[in-house]
Amino acid sequence: MWCFYEHPELQFADILTPGSMPPLRNKARFVAIPSTSGTASEITAFSVITDTDNHIKYPIVAADMVPDIAILDPALPQTMPPHITANTGMDVLAHAIEAVASTAATSFTDPYAIEAIRLVLANLELAYREPDNATARLNMHNASALAGMAFTNASLGLVHSLAHKIGGEFGVTHGLANAILLPYVIRFNRQFSDKYALVEKQLEIPDLAEAVEMLNRQLNIPHTFRLCDEVPFDEAHFSQVLSRMSQNAHADPCTWTNPGQPSVADVRSLYEAAFYGRQQTMATV
Numbered sequence: 143m144w145c146f147y148e149h150p151e152l153q154f155a156d157i158l159t160p161g162s163m164p165p166l167r168n169k170a171r172f173v174a175i176p177s178t179s180g181t182a183s184e185i186t187a188f189s190v191i192t193d194t195d196n197h198i199k200y201p202i203v204a205a206d207m208v209p210d211i212a213i214l215d216p217a218l219p220q221t222m223p224p225h226i227t228a229n230t231g232m233d234v235l236a237h238a239i240e241a242v243a244s245t246a247a248t249s250f251t252d253p254y255a256i257e258a259i260r261l262v263l264a265n266l267e268l269a270y271r272e273p274d275n276a277t278a279r280l281n282m283h284n285a286s287a288l289a290g291m292a293f294t295n296a297s298l299g300l301v302h303s304l305a306h307k308i309g310g311e312f313g314v315t316h317g318l319a320n321a322i323l324l325p326y327v328i329r330f331n332r333q334f335s336d337k338y339a340l341v342e343k344q345l346e347i348p349d350l351a352e353a354v355e356m357l358n359r360q361l362n363i364p365h366t367f368r369l370c371d372e373v374p375f376d377e378a379h380f381s382q383v384l385s386r387m388s389q390n391a392h393a394d395p396c397t398w399t400n401p402g403q404p405s406v407a408d409v410r411s412l413y414e415a416a417f418y419g420r421q422q423t424m425a426t427v
């Protein structure tokens with residue numbers, strides 16, 4: 143909205159390529175006040191637009207879109223219903239874990255990301271179970287912004303690539319798709335990255351994928367898309383769109399910073415694993 147207000151002559155396709163956003167702040171400034179503890183749009187260069195005709199979500203990345211002022215008031219997310227607390231909170235965890243594993247992660251982004259992981263693991267279930275718990279809400283709001291500071295600099299990975307495209311196709315909520323995908327992508331990526339082991343060591347967690355699965359169970363999030371009842375996940379529909387969805391997810395900008403340079407076939411088998419609940423750990427060459 144801000145971009146097209148500043149540059150009414152532009153079309154959506156004109157801003158899709160990273161680096162193509164023209165300078166903003168000619169007519170307006172951007173003060174962002176988040177109402178969920180999830181996207182961290184209040185401090186990042188990322189946003190997502192859904193093309194509802196073609197069932198595809200486009201991440202838009204532009205440094206100029208980082209708001210001028212962010213106001214973090216935990217009284218606002220306090221009114222979120224439990225399932226939105228769960229889904230947005232798992233989006234925070236996905237941001238933090240993907241920022242750590244990103245090939246663009248640095249010593250400047252890791253501390254924010256790892257602290258965000260610690261805060262989510264310690265507070266999300268509490269915020270879900272006790273919506274009025276002000277401490278849990280504050281910690282989740284801070285975790286969201288911290289994870290945002292990490293991923294706006296380090297970018298993300300396959301969890302987000304796959305979530306963008308399955309969300310565009312089936313309409314599943316972004317955070318819920320991330321929550322289901324996270325354990326599968328962590329186990330797949332481990333063969334290319336020792337960063338999960340670093341997180342486990344620093345936070346004294348035996349197995350990060352298992353910790354995510356346990357949190358999902360506590361938040362009543364299913365472990366496969368097939369068992370997800372938020373939107374219809376018809377098996378025939380899934381098979382029909384799998385190839386196109388895999389190619390689109392592979393081309394998503396978030397794939398660029400995933401460790402191990404995954405192939406379209408890897409993306410496809412990750413989708414199948416997360417749809418049916420199969421374990422999938424080996425990369426295809």
Ligand SMILES: [Zn+2]
Binds near residue numbers: 181236237302316
């Ligand atoms: Zn996200």
